[in-house]
Amino acid sequence: MGSTYRVIVAVGCSLLSLCAGAQVGDSSRKIVLPNPQLIHCHSAVCSQLWKQDSVDGGAVYPAQVLTDVVNGEVVGLTAVYEKSVSVEELRSAIDTLYPKTAIHGLPGLWRVEAEHLVIQLSDRKDGTKQLIYLKIVKRSAASSLVPSAHVVDPTK
Numbered sequence: 001m002g003s004t005y006r007v008i009v010a011v012g013c014s015l016l017s018l019c020a021g022a023q024v025g026d027s028s029r030k031i032v033l034p035n036p037q038l039i040h041c042h043s044a045v046c047s048q049l050w051k052q053d054s055v056d057g058g059a060v061y062p063a064q065v066l067t068d069v070v071n072g073e074v075v076g077l078t079a080v081y082e083k084s085v086s087v088e089e090l091r092s093a094i095d096t097l098y099p100k101t102a103i104h105g106l107p108g109l110w111r112v113e114a115e116h117l118v119i120q121l122s123d124r125k126d127g128t129k130q131l132i133y134l135k136i137v138k139r140s141a142a143s144s145l146v147p148s149a150h151v152v153d154p155t156k
Helices: 002-018 087-097
Strands: 064-070 073-081 109-112 117-123 129-138 145-147
Touching: 087 117, 087 129
Parallel strands: none
Antiparallel strands: 064 073, 073 129, 109 117, 117 129, 129 145
16 A cells, blocks of 8 residues: 555656646647556556657646556546646547547547547536546456446455
8 A cells, every 4th residue: 555655656746847837829739648558557667657758848748647546556547737728639639649539429538449448538617628547448258348447346
């Protein structure tokens, strides 16, 4: 349990040291998404926080990254972006990394089968934008992939 807290604190400290300010209206900004490989992570060995190379000076990082841990495994990840980041910028960044994974008829949802995760994009009441990544697992041969953070019941 103590090592889990150390990993979370280390990730938080890394995030604070890497955060960059965003300029409103700059269409050339690069939106940096969290690394979905953190989902399924069991140790600090897989602690690379960002998905893509972000050495650009104009990179926009999330203001906050939260993790959901079940039995020492990261099963969910929430990234919150500042008001200056538009939904369109985030949608474009996700579509670039995960082409053809958007769920038709459900705007703001992506199902990335290859990485066993789903992504939800939402615009919060305070103007910030939120990305939620959830691990999905195959429950049985007859069932489809489902979010593990909300389905797994250790008592059954």
